[in-house]
Amino acid sequence: xxxxxxxxxxxxxxxxxxxxxxxxxxxxxxxxxxxxxxxxxxxxxxxxxxxxxxxxxxxxxxxxxxxxxxxxxxxxxxxxxxxxxxxxxxxxxxxxxxxxxxxxxxxxxxxxxxxxxxxxxxxxxxxxxxxxxxxxxxxxxxxxxxxxxxxxxxxxxxxxxxxxxxxxxxxxxxxxxxxxxxxxxxxxxxxxxxxxxxxxxxxxxxxxxxxxxxxxxxxxxxxxxxxxxxxxxxxxxxxxxxxxxxxxxxxxxxxxxxxxxxxxxxxxxxxxxxxxxxxxxxxxxxxxxxxxxxxxxxxxxxxxxxxxxxxxxxxxxxxxxxxxxxxxxxxxxxxxxxxxxxxxxxxxxxxxxxxxxxxxxxxxxxxxxxxxxxxxxxxxxxxxxxxxxxxxxxxxxxxxx
Amino acid sequence: xxxxxxxxxxxxxxxxxxxxxxxxxxxxxxxxxxxxxxxxxxxxxxxxxxxxxxxxxxxxxxxxxxxxxxxxxxxxxxxxxxxxxxxxxxxxxxxxxxxxxxxxxxxxxxxxxxxxxxxxxxxxxxxxxxxxxxxxxxxxxxxxxxxxxxxxxxxxxxxxxxxxxxxxxxxxxxxxxxxxxxxxxxxxxxxxxxxxxxxxxxxxxxxxxxxxxxxxxxxxxxxxxxxxxxxxxxxxxxxxxxxxxxxxxxx
Numbered sequence: 001x002x003x004x005x006x007x008x009x010x011x012x013x014x015x016x017x018x019x020x021x022x023x024x025x026x027x028x029x030x031x032x033x034x035x036x037x038x039x040x041x042x043x044x045x046x047x048x049x050x051x052x053x054x055x056x057x058x059x060x061x062x063x064x065x066x067x068x069x070x071x072x073x074x075x076x077x078x079x080x081x082x083x084x085x086x087x088x089x090x091x092x093x094x095x096x097x098x099x100x101x102x103x104x105x106x107x108x109x110x111x112x113x114x115x116x117x118x119x120x121x122x123x124x125x126x127x128x129x130x131x132x133x134x135x136x137x138x139x140x141x142x143x144x145x146x147x148x149x150x151x152x153x154x155x156x157x158x159x160x161x162x163x164x165x166x167x168x169x170x171x172x173x174x175x176x177x178x179x180x181x182x183x184x185x186x187x188x189x190x191x192x193x194x195x196x197x198x199x200x201x202x203x204x205x206x207x208x209x210x211x212x213x214x215x216x217x218x219x220x221x222x223x224x225x226x227x228x229x230x231x232x233x234x235x236x237x238x239x240x241x242x243x244x245x246x247x248x249x250x251x252x253x254x255x256x257x258x259x260x261x262x263x264x265x266x267x268x269x270x271x272x273x274x275x276x277x278x279x280x281x282x283x284x285x286x287x288x289x290x291x292x293x294x295x296x297x298x299x300x301x302x303x304x305x306x307x308x309x310x311x312x313x314x315x316x317x318x319x320x321x322x323x324x325x326x327x328x329x330x331x332x333x334x335x336x337x338x339x340x341x342x343x344x345x346x347x348x349x350x351x352x353x354x355x356x357x358x359x360x361x362x363x364x365x366x367x368x369x370x371x372x373x374x375x376x377x378x379x380x381x382x383x384x385x386x387x388x389x390x391x392x393x394x395x396x397x398x399x400x401x
Numbered sequence: 402x403x404x405x406x407x408x409x410x411x412x413x414x415x416x417x418x419x420x421x422x423x424x425x426x427x428x429x430x431x432x433x434x435x436x437x438x439x440x441x442x443x444x445x446x447x448x449x450x451x452x453x454x455x456x457x458x459x460x461x462x463x464x465x466x467x468x469x470x471x472x473x474x475x476x477x478x479x480x481x482x483x484x485x486x487x488x489x490x491x492x493x494x495x496x497x498x499x500x501x502x503x504x505x506x507x508x509x510x511x512x513x514x515x516x517x518x519x520x521x522x523x524x525x526x527x528x529x530x531x532x533x534x535x536x537x538x539x540x541x542x543x544x545x546x547x548x549x550x551x552x553x554x555x556x557x558x559x560x561x562x563x564x565x566x567x568x569x570x571x572x573x574x575x576x577x578x579x580x581x582x583x584x585x586x587x588x589x590x591x592x593x594x595x596x597x598x599x600x601x602x603x604x605x606x607x608x609x610x611x612x613x614x615x616x617x618x619x620x621x622x623x624x625x626x627x628x629x630x631x632x633x634x635x636x637x638x639x640x641x642x643x644x645x646x647x648x649x650x651x652x
Contacts, residue, residue, distance in 0.1 A: 003518075003519065005519075005521070219517050220516050222519045222520060223515060223517060223518060223519060223520065224501075224509075224513070224518070224523060225516035226516070227494070227501070227502065227505075228505070230498075231494060231498075231502050235490065235492065237485075238489040238490060240473040240474050241477055241483050241489070242477060242482075242503045242506050242562065243474050243478040243511055243566065244474055244506050244511055244512070245511040252514055256516075
C-alpha cells in the first residue's frame with residue numbers, strides 16, 4: 001500500500017492510529033484521580049509530541065543515514081518560526097502560507113549553511129554547524145532586532161498590517177491562527193464518566209503533517225537516494241572511486257532535514273504565534289540529537305519515539321514535586337517517608353534532567369541502537385520463549401558437533 | 402597510441418623525488434603490470450592516474466583526454482575504475498546493495514536525486530547487480546552484510562563492483578596483498594576470466610611475481626621513481642638490470 005512494502009505499511013498504520021487516538025491513549029487516568037498528573041493528553045503537549053517528532057524525523061534523515069552529526073539544527077527551527085510569525089503579521093492568519101514560507105526559508109538557510117559546513121566531515125562539520133547556529137542565535141537575539149524583536153521575541157500586535165485579514169478583531173483583540181477559518185486553538189472536550197478527552201484542531205493538523213512527513217521519510221529511506229546516503233556513511237572513498245559525487249548527496253540530505261526543521265518551527269508558531277531567539281540556542285540543537293539517539297538513530301520510528309519520550313519527561317516528570325512525593329510515600333512510617341522523599345527529590349521536578357541524563361547514559365551503553373533496539377530485543381526474547389515452548393524437543397535432540 | 406598515456410610525470414614530496422620523468426603507455430585490451438621494489442613510486446603513480454594526487458609536471462591522458470585536475474569521481478566516470486590494496490567496499494550495506502551502487506552510478510551519473518521511487522522498483526539496476534553477483538560467484542551471499550565476509554570475498558565483490566561500471570581501464574593496486582595462497586589463486590583465475598571475457602584494459606601493481614607473470618602481457622619495472630625497462634614477461638624475467646634492481650634484492 002502507498003508504494004511501501006508490508007512491514008513499512010504496518011508501521012505507518014500503527015503510527016497513524018497512535019496519532020489519531022492520542023487523546024485517548026495519552027489520557028488513561030480519570031481527570032481528578034491522583035494519577036491524573038501523568039496524563040499527557042492535553043493539546044499543548046500533544047502538539048509538542050508531534051512537532052518535535054517531525055523535527056527528529058528530519059534530523060534522522062541527515063544523521064541517521066549519512067552519519068553527519070549537525071549541532072545546529074535548531075537554527076532552522078527558529079528560522080521557520082520567525083518566517084511563520086512574519087507571515088501572520090503581514091499576510092493572513094491562515095497557517096498554510098505561514099508553514100510554506102517556513103519550509104522554504106529554512107531550506108534556503110540550510111542550503112547556505114550546508115554548503116559551507118559540508119566542506120568538512122566528522123567533528124569539524126559538527127563544530128561548523130554549531131558555530132553557525134550560535135551565530136544565528138546571537139543575530140536573532142541582538143543584531144537583527146528589527147526582524148526578530150530581540151530578547152522579547154517576535155509577537156503579534158494589535159496594529160499588524162495584515163493584508164488578507166484584519167489587524168484586530170471586532171472586540172479589539174489579536175486574531176488567532178486558523179486553517180481556512182478553523183481555529184487552531186479550538187478544542188472539543190469529551191466527558192466520559194470521570195475521564196476527560198480533548199480533541200484539538202491544531203493537534204490534528206500537526207499530526208496529519210507529521211504522518212505525511214513520516215511517510216515521506218519512509219520513501220526516502222527506501223529509495224536509491226537513501227541507499228546512497230547510507231553508502232556515504234559507510235565509505236566515502238569508495239563513493240568517490242565509484243564515480244559518485246558525495247557533496248550534492250550530503251547537501252541534499254542537509255537541506256531536506258533543514259526543511260523538516262523549518263516545518264516543525266512553522267507549525268510551532270502556528271499553534272502559538274510567537275518566536276523567540278532561545279528556540280535557536282545550542283541546547284535546542286542538542287535536544288534533537290538526544291531524541292534521535294535515544295530513540296534509535298538510523299531507524300525510522302526511533303526519532304518519533306525519542307521525541308515523545310523526552311517531551312513527556314520534560315512536561316510530566318518536571319511537574320512532580322515534594323508534595324506529590326509525600327502523598328506517594330504516605331503509607332510509610334514518618335522517618336522513612338522523609339528519607340524516601342529526600343532520596344527521590346533530586347530526580348524529579350527541576351531535577352528531571354538528571355533522570356533523563358541517567359536514562360540516556362543507560363540507553364547509549366546498553367542499547368546503542370536506542371529504544372528501538374530495546375523493543376527489538378524484547379520482541380526477540382518473547383519469540384524465543386514462545387518457540388521454546390512449542391518445539392522444545394527439536395532443540396534438545398540436536399547433536400553436538 | 403595506448404588508451405593510457407603518461408608523459409614526463411614528476412612528483413616531489415618535499416625533498417623526495419617520488420616520480421622522476423615517468424613515461425608509460427598502456428595499450429588497449431592488454432594486461433599491463435607495474436612492478437618495482439618498495440618505495441619505487443608505484444602507488445604514487447597510481448594515485449596520479451586516479452586524481453588522488455596531481456603531478457608537479459607532465460601529462461596523463463586517458464583515451465585522448467587529460468585527467469589532470471579532475472576529481473576522482475570525474476575520472477571514474479570517464480571509465481577508470483580502481484581496486485584498492487585493502488578492499489574498499491560499503492561494509493554496512495548488504496552485498497547486493499554494494500553491487501547496486503556502481504550500477505546506479507553507471508546509469509544516473511555522479512548525482513541523482515532519486516528520492517521517491519523505492520530501490521525495489523529499479524528493476525534494471527537490480528537485474529544487472531544480480532547478474533554480476535552470479536558472474537562473481539557470490540549470489541548466495543547477496544543478503545549478507547559486506548563487512549562480515551572473508552577478505553577474498555571482499556576482494557571479489559570489489560572487483561565485481563568495478564566491473565559493473567563497465568570501465569575501459571581497470572586499475573588494480575596489489576589485489577592479492579595479504580591473501581592466503583588459495584585466495585590468491587582464485588583472484589588470478591578471476592582476473593584471467595575477466596581478461597578473456599571482456600573488452601577491458603587492466604593495469605596492475607603487484608608484489609607477487611607469481612601473479613604478475615601469470616597475468617600480464619607487458620611489464621614496466623619502476624625503480625626509484627623512474628621506469629627502468631618495459632618489456633614482455635619473458636624478457637623481464639631474464640633482464641640483468643631488473644635482477645639487479647628488484648629480483649636480486651628480494652630473492
